[in-house]
Amino acid sequence: MSRMKQNSEKFYNGMSKLKIHHFKSLSSTQDKAKEYTKKGLSNLVVVSEVQTKSRGRLNRKWVSSKGGLWISILVKPKNIEKLQYLTFAAAVSVQKSIRKIAKIDAKIKWPNDVHYKGKKIGGILTEGIFGKENHVIVGIGLNVNQTKFPSEIKNLATSLKIIAKKSFDMKKLEKNIVKDFFNIFNSCYNNGKFDKILALWKDHCDTLDKDVEATTRKGKISGFVSGVDNDCNLLLKLKTGEIMKIAEGDIKVR
Ligand code: BTN
Numbered sequence: 001m002s003r004m005k006q007n008s009e010k011f012y013n014g015m016s017k018l019k020i021h022h023f024k025s026l027s028s029t030q031d032k033a034k035e036y037t038k039k040g041l042s043n044l045v046v047v048s049e050v051q052t053k054s055r056g057r058l059n060r061k062w063v064s065s066k067g068g069l070w071i072s073i074l075v076k077p078k079n080i081e082k083l084q085y086l087t088f089a090a091a092v093s094v095q096k097s098i099r100k101i102a103k104i105d106a107k108i109k110w111p112n113d114v115h116y117k118g119k120k121i122g123g124i125l126t127e128g129i130f131g132k133e134n135h136v137i138v139g140i141g142l143n144v145n146q147t148k149f150p151s152e153i154k155n156l157a158t159s160l161k162i163i164a165k166k167s168f169d170m171k172k173l174e175k176n177i178v179k180d181f182f183n184i185f186n187s188c189y190n191n192g193k194f195d196k197i198l199a200l201w202k203d204h205c206d207t208l209d210k211d212v213e214a215t216t217r218k219g220k221i222s223g224f225v226s227g228v229d230n231d232c233n234l235l236l237k238l239k240t241g242e243i244m245k246i247a248e249g250d251i252k253v254r
Helices: 029-038 084-102 160-164 170-187 194-204
Strands: 002-012 017-026 044-051 068-075 107-109 113-116 119-129 135-143 211-216 219-228 234-237 243-246 250-253
Touching (some): 017 170, 029 119, 029 135, 068 170, 084 107, 084 113, 211 234, 219 243
Antiparallel strands (some): 044 068, 068 135, 113 119, 119 135, 211 219, 219 234, 234 243
């Protein structure tokens, strides 16, 4: 369900012309991007000022009020076996853009959170659409100019404005994030240079070599983060010395 299309613009992303579609309000930019795949379109970006039914990882609700940056990037990658790397690429793009534009030293927490001093500023949701043609939609949420959050996430979330005590130009952030993402997508992902993406991600991640508590579908478990493997799984060293691979879940530094 899309409403009130504002405008669309094109910019060169290094490989081809990229169309950015802007909306005032959508149920979810992910759903709008999915609609575009049905029309055979790809290599485009959907941005909405507000989302009324946005979703986060693990089917969680995602709060998308005005003031945040809500983006979905639709691509047709050469390789769909390594989609986790697109999540990592997006997290790096967001972190780098925040540092460049807002001068805030945000960090990445495995797998996809961008945070500042433990409070979440942004997150990534990567969804694949598989069929005759394979598409991937990389959803990016970034809290930019909001000053308030609903009570249920008030203590967990923050925004660039709350941190820096000033507002930021959303367009500038949007373009920078999209540009950085496509740089990594074209030069690393589509060239099979996954090790390069992992190295970039590790450079900006602050949950490696830390004692954490991981919450997975099977429950909670504590351990030391000894690394991330080539499939982007978290490697947790347990008290017993055993290394546990975690593919999905949340971690909290202890
Ligand atoms: C997470 O950390 O759980 C991921 C959050 C992803 C939210 C973004 S906002 C743009 C896009 N549209 C959605 O409905 N979700 C993603």
